[in-house]
Structure formats: structure tokens, C-alpha cells
Amino acid sequence: MEITLTQGDITEQQVDAIVNAANSSLLGGGGVDGAIHRAGGPEILAECRALRAAHYGKGLPTGQAVATTAGRLPARWVIHTVGPVHPDPREGAELARRTELLASCYRESLRIATELGARSVALPAVSTGVYGWPMESAARIALAEVMEMGRTGGLDEAIDEARFVLFGADAYGVFERVLQELSHGP
Numbered sequence: 070m071e072i073t074l075t076q077g078d079i080t081e082q083q084v085d086a087i088v089n090a091a092n093s094s095l096l097g098g099g100g101v102d103g104a105i106h107r108a109g110g111p112e113i114l115a116e117c118r119a120l121r122a123a124h125y126g127k128g129l130p131t132g133q134a135v136a137t138t139a140g141r142l143p144a145r146w147v148i149h150t151v152g153p154v155h156p157d158p159r160e161g162a163e164l165a166r167r168t169e170l171l172a173s174c175y176r177e178s179l180r181i182a183t184e185l186g187a188r189s190v191a192l193p194a195v196s197t198g199v200y201g202w203p204m205e206s207a208a209r210i211a212l213a214e215v216m217e218m219g220r221t222g223g224l225d226e227a228i229d230e231a232r233f234v235l236f237g238a239d240a241y242g243v244f245e246r247v248l249q250e251l252s253h254g255p
């Protein structure tokens with residue numbers, strides 16, 4: 070599995086599966102979520118509503134993921150995951166717990182992608198917008214988790230490309246630097 074970085078709009082990616090930075094309600098929102106529902110059309114929301122009614126009455130828990138159709142998007146599936154809100158610095162131990170939840174978003178999304186048979190997956194920088202996670206910290210958590218899964222999770226045969234799609238040059242630059250560091254050392 071190759072980890073690649075692209076600067077751009079996740080809704081335009083030609084991949085098998087697109088990961089959405091959703092919220093527990095699965096009913097849409099702003100940021101990546103809004104863009105995916107706008108570009109993908111109402112079929113995605115209809116499946117989200119059905120999933121909610123059948124399995125997630127209390128909402129999809131943070132750190133978990135679930136797949137729907139990709140509607141009109143140039144992908145086969147959207148995998149919706151719920152990132153954690155970045156904790157307030159005074160919340161202490163919450164940072165470790167929510168770091169694990171952010172890693173879990175990537176783990177669960179790629180696990181579902183593998184189950185579906187997706188060979189290419191586009192991933193956003195989950196939690197770094199509305200949920201306020203600092204980009205550098207988010208990049209470390211995301212890249213370390215996906216690299217680890219590539220090494221140990223059996224994904225090497227299942228998924229060819231995990232493509233992080235970063236919105237803007239700043240986010241791209243941070244991911245590029247952290248990927249370089251994690252691959253080759255600082």
C-alpha cells in the first residue's frame with residue numbers, strides 16, 4: 070500500500086472509496102461532509118438516514134466508521150467516520166483518549182474499505198476543521214496509524230493507495246513534512 074498526498078478537493082478524487090469527516094448524526098454538516106453531500110447528491114443522505122434508523126439511533130460513535138453509496142461522486146463508496154473534537158488543554162487525560170479515537174477513525178475506515186474490496190481510498194484530515202485539531206498533531210496521528218496498518222494490518226495486499234487529500238497548501242505542507250519525517254527520520 071502506497072501512501073500519497075494530494076492538495077485539492079476530496080469530492081473530485083477518482084478512487085474506489087472516499088472517507089467523510091462526518092458527525093454522529095450522519096445527517097450532514099459543513100466542511101468535507103457538506104461538500105460530499107452536495108456533490109454526491111441525495112442518495113447518500115437517504116442511506117445515512119436508513120443506517121441511523123436501523124443501527125445508530127444514538128448516533129455513530131466517535132472513532133467508528135460506516136459505508137454508504139457515493140451517489141454521483143466518481144467513487145463507489147463513501148465511508149463516514151466521526152472524528153473527536155480537540156480537547157481543551159485543561160482537560161488533561163482527554164488528549165490521550167481522543168488521540169486514540171482519531172487513530173481509530175483511520176483504522177476503522179481502512180478496515181471497512183478492505184471489507185468492501187476498495188483498492189484506492191481518499192482520506193481527509195479528519196477533525197482538523199470544525200473539530201479544531203491542530204494540523205501537525207493530526208498529521209502525525211493519521212500518518213502513523215495508516216503507516217502502521219500498511220505494515221501490520223494485511224492492507225498491503227488489499228489496498229494499493231491511501232491518498233490523503235489536503236485542502237490548501239498549508240495543510241499539504243504539514244502532511245508532506247510529517248510523512249517525510251516518519252518515513253526517514255527528521
Ligand code: AR6
Nearest residue numbers: 078079090092098099100101102104196197198199200236
Ligand atoms: N476536500 C478536502 N478537504 C476539505 C474539503 C474538501 N472538499 N473541505 C474541507 N476540507 P471538517 P472536522 C478540510 O470541518 O474537523 C462537519 O460539519 C478542512 O480544511 O470538514 O472533522 C461535520 O458534519 C479540514 O482541514 O471536519 C462535523 O460536524 C479538514 O478537511 C464536523 O464538520 C476537516 O475539516 C467535523 O469536523
